[in-house]
Amino acid sequence: MGFLSKQDAQEVKRRLDAVPGKVKILLFTRTLGCDYCGQEEVLLNEVANLSDNLEVEVHNLVEDKEIADKYGIDKVPAIVLLDEQGKDSGVRFFGIPAGYEFISLLEDIEDIGRGSTLLSEEISSDLEGLDNKPIHLQVFVTPNCPYCPSAVRAAHKFAIAADNIRADMIEATEFPALSREYQVASVPKTVINDKAEFIGAQGEEALLMYIKQALLEE
Numbered sequence: 001m002g003f004l005s006k007q008d009a010q011e012v013k014r015r016l017d018a019v020p021g022k023v024k025i026l027l028f029t030r031t032l033g034c035d036y037c038g039q040e041e042v043l044l045n046e047v048a049n050l051s052d053n054l055e056v057e058v059h060n061l062v063e064d065k066e067i068a069d070k071y072g073i074d075k076v077p078a079i080v081l082l083d084e085q086g087k088d089s090g091v092r093f094f095g096i097p098a099g100y101e102f103i104s105l106l107e108d109i110e111d112i113g114r115g116s117t118l119l120s121e122e123i124s125s126d127l128e129g130l131d132n133k134p135i136h137l138q139v140f141v142t143p144n145c146p147y148c149p150s151a152v153r154a155a156h157k158f159a160i161a162a163d164n165i166r167a168d169m170i171e172a173t174e175f176p177a178l179s180r181e182y183q184v185a186s187v188p189k190t191v192i193n194d195k196a197e198f199i200g201a202q203g204e205e206a207l208l209m210y211i212k213q214a215l216l217e218e
Contacts, residue, residue: 053113138190
């Protein structure tokens with residue numbers, strides 16, 4: 001049984017057909033102890049079959065440790081998105097991008113394939129002025145949270161736009177230990193370099209402000 005209805009598949013195909021560049025999806029799984037790995041592989045293959053510009057490459061977290069380490073993957077299921085030249089976009093999905101989060105995946109693919117995030121010139125300029133300091137964004141979400149995709153997309157846009165930013169979507173219920181570590185009581189919750197955090201989908205300007213605050217505390 002597929003994840004996408006016939007109507008949804010037609011809409012996804014329509015949008016993917018408008019993407020000019022190719023995108024490679026790296027999926028990291030493991031054989032044991034991963035309840036959603038199989039489902040995520042089915043979902044991604046279903047999406048990739050809708051467009052010649054998408055390719056899914058599956059890696060085992062244990063057997064392909066060198067590749068997992070290269071992309072900083074330490075838990076599964078995990079997705080890494082690469083552009084047409086094989087460049088790492090900085091985008092990560094930990095947990096299945098189902099429910100409301102499917103739109104985050106689709107829009108990330110569109111941005112990477114288009115080579116543009118449509119961020120404002122002001123925000124783009126501010127990101128360039130962060131002196132290439134490493135920035136790690138973690139956005140905790142749940143699939144049934146209608147506000148979470150906008151928080152994820154803001155973080156992922158920043159990662160696509162700036163090489164020094166990595167942005168993780170983390171499905172909170174799939175990684176309960178990590179959620180407890182970061183005291184996730186409501187979503188979306190964004191954590192920046194383990195220095196600053198905020199709850200809610202507050203927009204790109206607010207995210208930039210919190211990033212600057214986190215960098216000042218380092």
